[in-house]
Amino acid sequence: MRLLLTGGAGFIGFHAAAALLARGHEITALDNLNAYYDPALKRARLAQLSDRAGFRFAACDIGDAEAIAAATAGERYDAILHLAAQAGVRHGLVDPGSYTRSNLVGHQNVLEFARHHEGLAHLIYASSSSVYGNDSTPPFSEDARADKPLSYYGATKRAGELMSHSYAALFGLKQTGLRFFTVYGPWGRPDMAYWLFTDAILNGRPLPVFGGGTLRRDFTYIDDIVAALVRIVETPFPATPEAPHRLYNLGNGRPESVLTLIRLIEEATGESARIEQAKAPPGDVRETYADISRAARDFGFAPATPLTEGIPRFVEWFRRYRSL
Numbered sequence: 001m002r003l004l005l006t007g008g009a010g011f012i013g014f015h016a017a018a019a020l021l022a023r024g025h026e027i028t029a030l031d032n033l034n035a036y037y038d039p040a041l042k043r044a045r046l047a048q049l050s051d052r053a054g055f056r057f058a059a060c061d062i063g064d065a066e067a068i069a070a071a072t073a074g075e076r077y078d079a080i081l082h083l084a085a086q087a088g089v090r091h092g093l094v095d096p097g098s099y100t101r102s103n104l105v106g107h108q109n110v111l112e113f114a115r116h117h118e119g120l121a122h123l124i125y126a127s128s129s130s131v132y133g134n135d136s137t138p139p140f141s142e143d144a145r146a147d148k149p150l151s152y153y154g155a156t157k158r159a160g161e162l163m164s165h166s167y168a169a170l171f172g173l174k175q176t177g178l179r180f181f182t183v184y185g186p187w188g189r190p191d192m193a194y195w196l197f198t199d200a201i202l203n204g205r206p207l208p209v210f211g212g213g214t215l216r217r218d219f220t221y222i223d224d225i226v227a228a229l230v231r232i233v234e235t236p237f238p239a240t241p242e243a244p245h246r247l248y249n250l251g252n253g254r255p256e257s258v259l260t261l262i263r264l265i266e267e268a269t270g271e272s273a274r275i276e277q278a279k280a281p282p283g284d285v286r287e288t289y290a291d292i293s294r295a296a297r298d299f300g301f302a303p304a305t306p307l308t309e310g311i312p313r314f315v316e317w318f319r320r321y322r323s324l
């Protein structure tokens with residue numbers, strides 16, 4: 001298949017591209033390489049992909065519809081994997097406008113591009129567990145209302161789902177939205193706790209830990225997510241009498257506390273953590289916990305990597321990447 005991938009220099013986009021190229025698909029990847037976290041990491045990911053057959057990268061901001069048109073001129077895609085976004089919960093306290101530009105304006109630009117793209121069979125896009133606030137009952141079901149997100153990030157992701165739904169209803173645009181739950185692994189994101197803690201422990205710095213480490217997250221290993229993405233890309237969208245828009249949780253289905261995460265990083269690094277209690281900033285939910293039965297039913301989704309295996313793999317990669 002010929003695929004358009006947004007956010008191709010990002011953590012999940014990079015892994016998805018590598019797996020899809022290995023299966024013979026062709027990819028045009030777009031990314032604006034912004035400085036939310038070190039763009040050198042984004043470039044290093046791209047360097048792993050740049051000479052692979054079937055891969056093309058174009059620097060492009062999805063907040064700019066004309067830039068998308070220019071970056072994709074003359075190409076035809078069978079499907080779009082739309083992963084570009086302003087990610088992270090806490091940055092929403094600092095620069096909410098960046099979420100509006102990438103996750104609302106950018107999302108609508110991708111929808112509009114998809115609607116006019118002749119022959120496009122499927123738009124698959126990233127949503128987030130952050131659409132669930134503190135009021136959803138764990139394990140979170142896709143049927144929960146999800147209308148009280150705690151963060152501005154979660155609000156833009158939920159809004160993106162609703163925008164997608166309207167494009168499915170109005171224009172028949174076939175779409176699958178994926179609510180990822182705390183994805184981690186090699187080539188991961190420097191703004192996330194598992195990276196920050198590993199970095200602090202290996203460099204002898206204290207770790208600010210919120211809420212006594214009792215917050216729980218449904219940590220999901222990148223390879224399990226990528227296996228699902230490949231399956232979803234390669235499976236034709238089913239015929240439906242309703243608006244062709246589906247939502248799936250993609251999580252591990254097994255929440256773990258932040259203290260467990262720290263203990264596993266200590267074991268993997270052989271170093272002890274110096275924990276400093278800190279007050280949780282607003283926007284962080286107490287727990288995320290995915291009900292994954294819908295994805296299991298429709299895609300055979302069966303995450304196979306427990307945190308006890310995934311964290312040592314991340315730490316090994318991190319040491320190599322940082323020469324530590």
Ligand SMILES: NC(=O)c1ccc[n+]([C@@H]2O[C@H](COP(=O)([O-])OP(=O)(O)OC[C@H]3O[C@@H](n4cnc5c(N)ncnc54)[C@H](O)[C@@H]3O)[C@@H](O)[C@H]2O)c1
Pocket residue numbers: 006007008009010011012013030031032033034042060061062063082083084085086087088101102106126127128129130179180181182183184189
């Ligand atoms: N990693 C997780 O735990 C997680 C959890 C829930 C949802 N998600 C979602 O999954 C997707 C991928 O996340 P990730 O972890 O790979 O994050 P990431 O930040 O590593 O990747 C996103 C990429 O999008 C690019 N980007 C951002 N705004 C852009 C714009 N306006 N134009 C072009 N490119 C732009 C960034 O430069 C980045 O490379 C995002 O939509 C994110 O919200 C991730």
